[in-house]
Amino acid sequence: xxxxxxxxxxxxxxxxxxxxxxxxxxxxxxxxxxxxxxxxxxxxxxxxxxxxxxxxxxxxxxxxxxxxxxxxxxxxxxxxxxxxxxxxxxxxxxxxxxxxxxxxxxxxxxxxxxxxxxxxxxxxxxxxxxxxxxxxxxxxxxxxxxxxxxxxxxxxxxxxxxxxxxxxxxxxxxxxxxxxxxxxxxxxxxxxxxxxxxxxxxxxxxxxxxxxxxxxxxxxxxxxxxxxxxxxxxxxxxxxxxxxxxxxxxxxxxxxxxxxxxxxxxxxxxxxxxxxxxxxxxxxxxxxxxxxxxxxxxxxxxxxxxxxxxxxxxxxxxxxxxxxxxxxxxxxxxxxxxxxxxxxxxxxxxxxxxxxxxxxxxxxxxxxxxx
Numbered sequence: 001x002x003x004x005x006x007x008x009x010x011x012x013x014x015x016x017x018x019x020x021x022x023x024x025x026x027x028x029x030x031x032x033x034x035x036x037x038x039x040x041x042x043x044x045x046x047x048x049x050x051x052x053x054x055x056x057x058x059x060x061x062x063x064x065x066x067x068x069x070x071x072x073x074x075x076x077x078x079x080x081x082x083x084x085x086x087x088x089x090x091x092x093x094x095x096x097x098x099x100x101x102x103x104x105x106x107x108x109x110x111x112x113x114x115x116x117x118x119x120x121x122x123x124x125x126x127x128x129x130x131x132x133x134x135x136x137x138x139x140x141x142x143x144x145x146x147x148x149x150x151x152x153x154x155x156x157x158x159x160x161x162x163x164x165x166x167x168x169x170x171x172x173x174x175x176x177x178x179x180x181x182x183x184x185x186x187x188x189x190x191x192x193x194x195x196x197x198x199x200x201x202x203x204x205x206x207x208x209x210x211x212x213x214x215x216x217x218x219x220x221x222x223x224x225x226x227x228x229x230x231x232x233x234x235x236x237x238x239x240x241x242x243x244x245x246x247x248x249x250x251x252x253x254x255x256x257x258x259x260x261x262x263x264x265x266x267x268x269x270x271x272x273x274x275x276x277x278x279x280x281x282x283x284x285x286x287x288x289x290x291x292x293x294x295x296x297x298x299x300x301x302x303x304x305x306x307x308x309x310x311x312x313x314x315x316x317x318x319x320x321x322x323x324x325x326x327x328x329x330x331x332x333x334x335x336x337x338x339x340x341x342x343x344x345x346x347x348x349x350x351x352x353x354x355x356x357x358x359x360x361x362x363x364x365x366x367x368x369x370x371x
Contacts, residue, residue: 061211067218075217075273079280081145082119082261083112088148090115093357098350105291106337110354112284113334116261116327117361123260127243134238137267199300202307209316210283216320217275223321229254231274231322234263257364258327271322279319281326286310288333296340328369331362 068076090111094100102110126132126140221227229251237243246252258278265274286306293302309315318325335358342351362369 057208057212060215061208064211064215067215071270071272072214072218072276075269075276078265078268078273079276081141082264082277083116083280085141085144085148086115086119087112088115088151089118093118094354097354098347099354105287106295109284109288109291110334110338110358113288113331113358113361114354117257117331117357117364120257120260120361120364123264124243124256127237127260127263130242132237132243132263133241134267137264141264141268199303199307202304202311206286206307206310209311213279213282213316213319217272217279219320221271221275221322223323225251226322230259230324231262231266231271234259235266237263238266255364255367257361258324262322275320275322278322278324278326281330282310282315282319285326285330285333288330288337292333292337292340295337324365328362328365331358331365332369335359335362 067073087108088111090113091100091107093114094102094107094111099110100107123137126137131137131140221231223230226232229249233246233249233252233256236246258281261277262274265271265277286309289309290302290306293299293305295302315326335355338351338355338358342348342355345351359370
């Protein structure tokens with residue numbers, strides 16, 4: 001066989017996301033233009049960080065250990081417990097959908113998203129039935145955690161794997177979109193790329209931002225929306241012992257998906273936990289972006305996507321408050337991930353149902369997520 005024929009019969013290289021959606025040069029030009037526009041606006045507003053600002057920032061981070069030893073530490077433990085409960089519910093949902101064999105990170109994120117949505121729905125039903133009392137919610141919450149721990153212990157004693165998972169996700173989305181060919185189900189992840197100076201610098205900034213966000217959640221809430229209805233309504237429901245009509249509050253007619261979890265936070269602790277729940281949805285969104293990128297492009301694409309999102313000023317600002325936007329971002333990103341996994345998959349229906357559920361949970365947080 002000649003060299004020319006070998007070259008002709010060789011399989012074409014796998015297309016990536018940029019080649020399917022936009023030329024690589026166009027994507028690079030758009031990125032440079034956006035960066036230039038951002039720097040220009042910073043220059044117009046004379047925004048900058050001098051050496052004194054970094055010194056003050058270092059002093060601020062020095063207060064973090066003391067805060068962790070107080071109520072912030074307790075709030076972190078309770079927030080982790082809420083996510084564990086959500087993940088446990090979501091894993092059961094994934095098994096019912098026929099998606100119980102997902103790889104660790106993908107299964108954990110999708111399970112946490114589905115479980116978080118069903119947890120909010122359960123709290124809504126409890127409120128309508130008149131079980132929104134502090135003692136009742138605490139009893140149900142800690143009882144559910146005990147059941148999760150007991151189930152995990154039984155699996156451990158029986159020698160079964162706690163979470164059976166399949167191979168990692170690696171779907172050539174670009175090829176599927178460009179040619180309609182069905183990718184392997186599931187594929188393999190490429191080896192983790194070595195991080196360069198840019199990635200390490202961005203990761204260090206993200207860790208500093210996470211520390212700053214943890215400090216900020218300890219400050220009193222001043223966000224108007226939280227004081228008027230994000231927090232005010234769940235607190236009112238706890239005082240009444242059930243969800244009651246509040247026609248005098250215009251915003252009470254909006255979806256209250258995340259507010260249900262805020263009510264649980266106030267029943268378990270205080271507003272620090274409520275803020276931390278919203279902050280954790282921002283971290284979850286960054287992880288979802290990273291997982292999406294490594295599944296459909298490369299590990300470096302996923303890492304940079306996550307860092308760009310988390311270091312965005314709007315993300316940082318939202319992390320300090322008891323709002324709802326980061327939860328909407330989390331559910332929306334997972335819905336996009338599930339939708340992309342359904343393209344050319346052998347389990348299209350299962351992935352489509354998962355995507356629809358997650359989109360519904362996103363709309364239960366905020367109506368304008370849908371457009």
